[in-house]
Amino acid sequence: MIEVYIDGASAGDPGPSGAGVFIKGNGIVEKYSFPLGEMSNHEAEYYSLLKGLEICIEKGYTVVSFRTDSQLVDRAIEKEYVKNKTYAPLLQQALDYSKKLDLFFLKWIPSSQNKVADQLAREAIIRNKE
Incomplete structure (x- = not known):
């Protein structure tokens, strides 16, 4: 089984945002960092899920366990x-993607177990300015 750790972060709410995706399992270790532009922290969390799902679908990872520190x-x-x-629309897109797996x-x-994805999301915030 592939484990996918995801995190979204924003510098401000809204503010420059990023998504981090860390994938491991079956000999795989992959790290992704996506600048997202201006959005809220909650939106960034959803986009990290969508990015993770897109990667899994694209790479043919069909049995996946995602980890998030976002209770929302x-x-x-x-x-x-x-609510x-x-x-x-973000939730619906994620549900649609998940059905392809x-x-x-x-x-x-807890956040303490999601440090790699958090770091990747924070790196992406900085890359918004490039």
Whole structure:
């Protein structure tokens, strides 16, 4: 099984944002850092999930376990529902992507266990200025 650690970060809310994706398992270790432009921290968290799912689909990783320190994203995926309708299209896109995989899990983890993805997201914030 492939483990995918994701994190979104913003310098301000909204502000320059980034997404980090760290993939490991089955001899694979991959790191991705995506500048996202101006958005809220919650939007960046959703985009990190979408980027992670896109990578898995593109690379043919079909049995994946995602890890996030965002309780908002974790709950939204679990319930397939968001209160804030701003995030509804992002949630729907993530659910659609997840259905393209044979097995998809998303688990909440504390920030202390998500340091690599966090660092990648923070690097992406800086790259917004390039």
